[in-house]
Amino acid sequence: MQDHFAYAAGRIRSACDLPALLAAAFAGLELVERATSALADRSPSYATALNEASDAWWALSRAPSLRRLEEAEPTESIATFSLLVTQALVVATSRAVDPADRVACLQAARHAGRVHDALC
Template identity: 50%
Template sequence: MNEHIRYVTGQIQDADTLPALLTAAFYGLETVERATALLAETTPENHRTDCDNALTASVDAWWALSDAPTWSSPGHSTPAELAARTSALVLLISQTLLQAANKTSDPADRIACLTAVHHAGRVHDALKEIG
């Protein structure tokens, strides 16, 4: 998670336009959601309620930001165009995961990467139906 937080922090600090700020904040909130979900699963029982509350609030913040017209407009793309762009991103992510799987010597890392590629392939197939 530390690398995610570091990356999103840099994206937020580098954003200089309203769309870039909203997009960086949106990804920041996604990272907060993932981090609080992880905390909710791993913290001692006496902190679970706080972590669950933080998770719920982060989801609420994410949904609230998704209503911002400047960010939430998909660039006036048709669903088919957005599906095609998303599908291309899925392929890029899959290629990246395959490279990572080839570079790791840890079998658990390799399995995680290849499993993610398998699921990404399912995303790609589903998106092809939209286009």
């Protein structure tokens, strides 16, 4: 998870204009929401943090200067990226030693592949 935070922080620090900064912050809030969701699954005491992260994401989503993409573009981008993730998971399966890792990777690859199929 630290790698994700470092990447998101780098994007925020390197943003050169308001739309880029908003896009980086938006992606950062998605990461915060995902991370606090994992915490809230382990302990209900983190539910407030998860709710605030979600509220922050929704609040920023209404910013007029946040770059908006045409509907077709994100669909294609998501489909292409989900296919890349599927391929990475298949490679990870071949490198995994633990059978439980293999099963998890194959199951995730199957679902990621279905995302691609559903969008194409």
